[in-house]
Amino acid sequence: MNKRIALAGVFCIFLASCKNNNPTNDTTGIAYNGDTVSISEQSIINSKIKLQTVELKNFSAEFNTTGTVKAISGQIAEIAPLFGGRITQSYARPGQKVNAGTPLFEMYSAEFSEIVKDYFQSLQTKKMKELNFQRQKDLVQNGVGAAKEQEEAETDYEVALKEYENTVANLKMLNINPHEISMGQALKIVSPIAGEVVQTNVVIGQHVKSDAKPLAIIAELSKVWVVAQVKEKNIASIHQDDKVEIRTDADPEQIITGTISHISELLDEETRSVQVLIVCDNKERKLKPGMFANVHFINSPEESIVIPSTALLQNEDKSYVFVQESKGRFIRYPVEIVTANGREVLITRGLKTGDVIVSEGGIYLMEN
Numbered sequence: 484m485n486k487r488i489a490l491a492g493v494f495c496i497f498l499a500s501c502k503n504n505n506p507t508n509d510t511t512g513i514a515y516n517g518d519t520v521s522i523s524e525q526s527i528i529n530s531k532i533k534l535q536t537v538e539l540k541n542f543s544a545e546f547n548t549t550g551t552v553k554a555i556s557g558q559i560a561e562i563a564p565l566f567g568g569r570i571t572q573s574y575a576r577p578g579q580k581v582n583a584g585t586p587l588f589e590m591y592s593a594e595f596s597e598i599v600k601d602y603f604q605s606l607q608t609k610k611m612k613e614l615n616f617q618r619q620k621d622l623v624q625n626g627v628g629a630a631k632e633q634e635e636a637e638t639d640y641e642v643a644l645k646e647y648e649n650t651v652a653n654l655k656m657l658n659i660n661p662h663e664i665s666m667g668q669a670l671k672i673v674s675p676i677a678g679e680v681v682q683t684n685v686v687i688g689q690h691v692k693s694d695a696k697p698l699a700i701i702a703e704l705s706k707v708w709v710v711a712q713v714k715e716k717n718i719a720s721i722h723q724d725d726k727v728e729i730r731t732d733a734d735p736e737q738i739i740t741g742t743i744s745h746i747s748e749l750l751d752e753e754t755r756s757v758q759v760l761i762v763c764d765n766k767e768r769k770l771k772p773g774m775f776a777n778v779h780f781i782n783s784p785e786e787s788i789v790i791p792s793t794a795l796l797q798n799e800d801k802s803y804v805f806v807q808e809s810k811g812r813f814i815r816y817p818v819e820i821v822t823a824n825g826r827e828v829l830i831t832r833g834l835k836t837g838d839v840i841v842s843e844g845g846i847y848l849m850e851n
Contacts, residue, residue: 519815535790546779547780549711550761552771555706571687582677591670615640680700721746723743726781727742727778731769731774732774788836801817803833804818804841
């Protein structure tokens with residue numbers, strides 16, 4: 484009798500041992516081995532997951548970011564005085580349309596007067612040195628002059644010519660035609676570009692310094708930039724000439740269409756984003772420099788691998804999906820994604836066509 488009891492005890496221990504060594508959980512029929520998950524045919528999890536075969540489809544990735552409206556480079560000019568002086572005339576008014584060369588204001592400046600004086604002195608010196616050089620050259624050709632004196636005259640003329648050219652360059656830097664200037668003339672400040680006077684702080688009689696803030700701002704705003712910051716994970720889904728939708732808080736219901744004109748080659752290491760320039764038509768002046776904008780990117784349709792967002796799982800900062808290796812056997816695959824919309828995600832790396840993935844219920848395959 485004792486022998487039978489002993490054998491029964493051994494048998495119970497053996498059964499318990501077999502149960503403990505079985506990697507499959509009796510209640511769920513699931514087992515884990517690294518990134519591989521196995522479920523039995525009887526497991527209730529089979530009814531909770533859905534499978535889908537990966538295929539290529541024409542798809543346009545969409546995502547939102549913020550941007551700032553700015554004037555296009557070369558189409559805005561801040562007019563600040565290069566010299567100190569007193570404003571004597573003002574021609575500019577807000578909203579005024581101007582062309583390149585249109586006078587904005589005039590000022591008296593002692594520094595400018597010196598530049599004009601230097602110009603006329605250099606012009607006179609150049610003429611004198613040129614005449615002397617030509618005279619010495621004629622004397623040598625007629626056999627009554629010395630070659631040394633001709634060379635000295637030529638050197639003097641070349642120095643004078645160089646000084647004259649420098650004074651001409653100084654005037655042109657101020658948008659002044661040397662052939663139209665006269666002694667005692669006021670410094671006339673003109674617009675360097677065609678556009679509109681969007682700001683003016685010119686006051687007649689005002690004394691200004693050479694380091695003063697701009698007295699006028701000219702801008703051509705029929706087209707503007709919206710400068711957006713695009714995160715690193717979304718860079719692959721945008722291309723030059725893609726269309727973009729712009730909305731502003733001033734009129735959130737109106738959609739303004741823009742076009743990507745430039746994608747920066749430099750990544751900001753702190754924000755992990757690149758700067759994207761979007762050109763927008765602005766004939767109605769709905770977009771004003773300094774405005775914040777909501778930017779909705781919609782890239783051109785491309786054949787892509789797109790999966791339901793329900794198939795995507797997160798582990799810390801990584802994304803992954805479960806791929807079926809065989810019936811009841813799944814492997815966790817890391818993937819790189821672009822958030823496409825609320826329902827789907829664009830896969831840029833990690834899956835291929837023909838893969839069978841868990842499209843729903845992948846959370847039941849996760850190890851607790």
